[in-house]
Amino acid sequence: MEEILKVDHLKASYGNETILKDISFGVKKGEIRMVLGSSGCGKSTLLNNILKFIKSDSGTITYFSKQFGPKDGLDSETRMRTGVLFQSGALIADLTVAENAMLPLKRSMPYMPKSQMEAIVADRLEKVHLLHAFHKYPGEISGGMKKRAALARAIALKPELLFCDEPSTGLDPVTARSLDELLLELRDTLGVSMVIVSHELESIKIICDRFVYLKEGYVLMDGTLQEGMESDDPTLKHFFSRQCPKETYSTGFYNFEFID
Amino acid sequence: MSTILLPETLSAANSKVLLQNCKKQLCTGALTLDGSQLKTMDYSADAFFALLAELAEKTGNRLTLSHFNEDIKAHLKSLRKMDPPDRPVKGTNNVLEMLGGLGFSFIKEFVEVLILLFMSIYWTVFGPFDKGKIHFGGVTKQMFKSGSEAMGICFLFVGLICLTMALQSSVMLNAVGGGSYLASGLGFLIFAEIGPLLTTIILAGRSGSAMAAEIANMSVCEEVKAIKSMAIPPVQYLVVPRFIALSITTPILSFCSSIVGSLAGFLIAYFFCDISFSNYMMGIRDGIAPITFLKSSVKALVFGWIVTLIACNKGLNAHGGAEAVGKATTASVVSAICSIVIADTLFAFIFY
Numbered sequence: 001m002e003e004i005l006k007v008d009h010l011k012a013s014y015g016n017e018t019i020l021k022d023i024s025f026g027v028k029k030g031e032i033r034m035v036l037g038s039s040g041c042g043k044s045t046l047l048n049n050i051l052k053f054i055k056s057d058s059g060t061i062t063y064f065s066k067q068f069g070p071k072d073g074l075d076s077e078t079r080m081r082t083g084v085l086f087q088s089g090a091l092i093a094d095l096t097v098a099e100n101a102m103l104p105l106k107r108s109m110p111y112m113p114k115s116q117m118e119a120i121v122a123d124r125l126e127k128v129h130l131l132h133a134f135h136k137y138p139g140e141i142s143g144g145m146k147k148r149a150a151l152a153r154a155i156a157l158k159p160e161l162l163f164c165d166e167p168s169t170g171l172d173p174v175t176a177r178s179l180d181e182l183l184l185e186l187r188d189t190l191g192v193s194m195v196i197v198s199h200e201l202e203s204i205k206i207i208c209d210r211f212v213y214l215k216e217g218y219v220l221m222d223g224t225l226q227e228g229m230e231s232d233d234p235t236l237k238h239f240f241s242r243q244c245p246k247e248t249y250s251t252g253f254y255n256f257e258f259i260d
Numbered sequence: 261m262s263t264i265l266l267p268e269t270l271s272a273a274n275s276k277v278l279l280q281n282c283k284k285q286l287c288t289g290a291l292t293l294d295g296s297q298l299k300t301m302d303y304s305a306d307a308f309f310a311l312l313a314e315l316a317e318k319t320g321n322r323l324t325l326s327h328f329n330e331d332i333k334a335h336l337k338s339l340r341k342m343d344p345p346d347r348p349v350k351g352t353n354n355v356l357e358m359l360g361g362l363g364f365s366f367i368k369e370f371v372e373v374l375i376l377l378f379m380s381i382y383w384t385v386f387g388p389f390d391k392g393k394i395h396f397g398g399v400t401k402q403m404f405k406s407g408s409e410a411m412g413i414c415f416l417f418v419g420l421i422c423l424t425m426a427l428q429s430s431v432m433l434n435a436v437g438g439g440s441y442l443a444s445g446l447g448f449l450i451f452a453e454i455g456p457l458l459t460t461i462i463l464a465g466r467s468g469s470a471m472a473a474e475i476a477n478m479s480v481c482e483e484v485k486a487i488k489s490m491a492i493p494p495v496q497y498l499v500v501p502r503f504i505a506l507s508i509t510t511p512i513l514s515f516c517s518s519i520v521g522s523l524a525g526f527l528i529a530y531f532f533c534d535i536s537f538s539n540y541m542m543g544i545r546d547g548i549a550p551i552t553f554l555k556s557s558v559k560a561l562v563f564g565w566i567v568t569l570i571a572c573n574k575g576l577n578a579h580g581g582a583e584a585v586g587k588a589t590t591a592s593v594v595s596a597i598c599s600i601v602i603a604d605t606l607f608a609f610i611f612y
C-alpha cells in the first residue's frame with residue numbers, strides 16, 4: 001500500500017545531546033501508526049521533527065511523495081493536508097471553540113462566507129460530540145472537551161494525515177476510551193491516516209495498527225501490536241506487561257554485627 | 261568498649277542527641293548499642309544506624325548491636341547502602357567563555373529582532389494582499405490594550421516628572437534672572453526627549469511585559485505550534501497586529517504625554533516665574549522648530565518598535581513551563597528599556 005509519510009534516517013538533537021540517532025519508518029494510507037516508548041525517549045521530539053517545528057540534524061521526511069530535508073520547513077499545502085492534535089489541546093484562549101475550529105478554514109478558504117464556515121465547523125463539532133460547546137471559550141470547558149475541540153480543529157480541513165500527541169493522557173478512563181473510539185471512527189469515516197504518540201497501554205490495544213518503539217534514539221521494533229506483545233525483547237516485555245525494570249543505585253547492605 | 265543503651269523509641273526527636281553521643285564514643289573506640297529496650301523506630305532510625313555504620317567503617321572501630329528484637333534486626337539487615345548519581349556539571353566557570361556566550365546570545369537576539377522587524381514590515385505591507393490573511397480585528401484590540409489603557413499612567417508619570425524638572429529649572433533660572441527662558445528650554449526638552457523616552461519606557465514596562473507574557477504563555481501551551489500547524493505564520497497572527505498598533509499609538513501617546521508635560525511645566529512657569537499662558541506658549545513655539553515634532557515622532561515610532569519586537573521575540577522563544585513566562589517577561593522589560601536608552605543616545609547624535 002502507498003506510504004503517505006516516510007521518515008528516513010532522521011537524526012535530531014537538543015543542544016549537545018542527540019535525542020534521535022537514526023529513526024526510519026513509514027505510514028500507509030488509512031493506518032493508525034503509533035509511536036511508543038518510555039517517558040523521555042524522544043517521542044514528542046520525533047513528532048516535532050516530523051512536523052518541522054524544530055530543525056533536524058539529518059535525514060529526510062517525505063509527505064505525500066514530497067521530500068523535505070533536515071533544514072526545510074513544511075509548505076502551506078502540506079500543512080493543510082495534515083492535522084495536529086496537541087497534548088494540551090492548544091486551543092487559542094481568546095477564541096471560542098467554533099472560532100478555533102474555523103481558523104484552518106479561514107486560512108485555506110478566505111473567500112468562503114462565514115455562514116458556510118460555521119456550517120462546516122458545526123459538522124466537525126458534531127463528529128466529536130461537542131456541538132453544544134460551539135460558543136464556549138476554552139476556559140469554560142473540561143480537559144476532555146478541550147481535546148475533542150482540538151480534534152475538531154485538526155480535522156476541519158478533512159486532513160489525509162492526523163498527528164496526535166498523547167491524546168488520552170490526563171483524561172479519565174471513560175473519556176480516554178471515548179476519544180480512542182472517536183479516533184477509530186474518524187479513521188473509518190474520513191479515511192484519515194494517523195500517527196499517534198502514546199504510552200497509554202489501554203489506548204494502544206484499542207487503536208494501534210502498527211507501531212514503532214523508540215529506545216535510546218533508535219527504533220527498537222517496527223511491527224504490529226501482536227508482534228510487539230509476543231516479542232522476547234525485555235524492554236518490550238516490560239512495556240506490554242506494564243512491569244517496571246529495576247534500577248538501583250544501591251552498592252550493597254550494611255553489615256551490622258549483632259550479639260545477644 | 262563503651263555501651264550505650266537505646267531508649268524505648270528512637271525517633272527524629274531524640275536521635276540527634278543520641279547520634280552525637282554515639283559518634284563521640286565511636287571515634288574513641290569500639291561501641292555497643294544496647295537495644296534491649298528499643299521497641300519502635302521511625303524514619304530517622306535508618307539514617308541513625310547507617311551513619312554510625314559508615315563512621316565505624318571509616319574509623320576502623322567496632323560497632324556491635326546487642327539485644328535487638330527480631331523485627332528490628334530484620335529491618336536493619338535489609339538496610340541498603342545507596343550511592344546516588346553525581347549532579348551533572350552544568351555551564352562553565354570560565355569567565356571568557358561566559359562573556360563569549362553572553363556576546364553570542366546578544367548578537368543572536370539582535371539578529372532575531374532584526375528579522376522580526378523585516379517580517380513585520382513585510383506582513384504589514386503585503387498582508388492585506390495575502391489571500392489567506394486572517395482578520396482578527398487584532399490591531400484595534402491591541403491599540404486599545406497597549407495604547408489607550410496606558411494613557412493614564414503615561415500622563416501621570418510624564419506630567420509629574422516635567423513638573424519636578426520645571427520646578428528645579430525655575431529655581432536656577434530665577435537665580436540668574438533667566439526665568440523667561442523656562443518655556444523655550446522646557447518645551448524643547450519635553451517634546452524632543454522626555455516625551456518619547458519616558459512614554460516608551462512606561463510602555464515597555466506596562467504593555468511590553470503584557471505582550472511578552474501573553475505570547476510566552478501561548479508558546480509554552482503549544483498554541484504557537486498549533487498556529488504554525490494550520491499554515492498560519494505566527495508573525496502574521498501574533499506580531500503584526502501588535503507591531504501596527506504600537507506603530508500608531510506610540511507617537512500619538514508620546515505627543516499627548518508631551519502636551520501634558522508642557523501643561524505641568526506651565527503651572528510652575530505661572531506660579532514661580534510669573535509667565536502668562538500666552539507668553540508660555542510663545543516661548544515653547546520659539547524653542548521648538550517644527551522639525552522637532554517630526555524627529556520626536558520618529559523616535560517614538562522606533563522606540564515603539566523596539567518595545568513590540570523585543571517583547572514578541574522573547575515571547576516566541578519561551579519554552580518550558582510557567583517559569584519561562586516569568587523569565588520572558590522580565591527579560592523583555594530589561595532588554596527593551598536598555599535598547600530604548602541606547603537608541604535614544606544614537607538619535608541624540610544623529611538628530612542634534
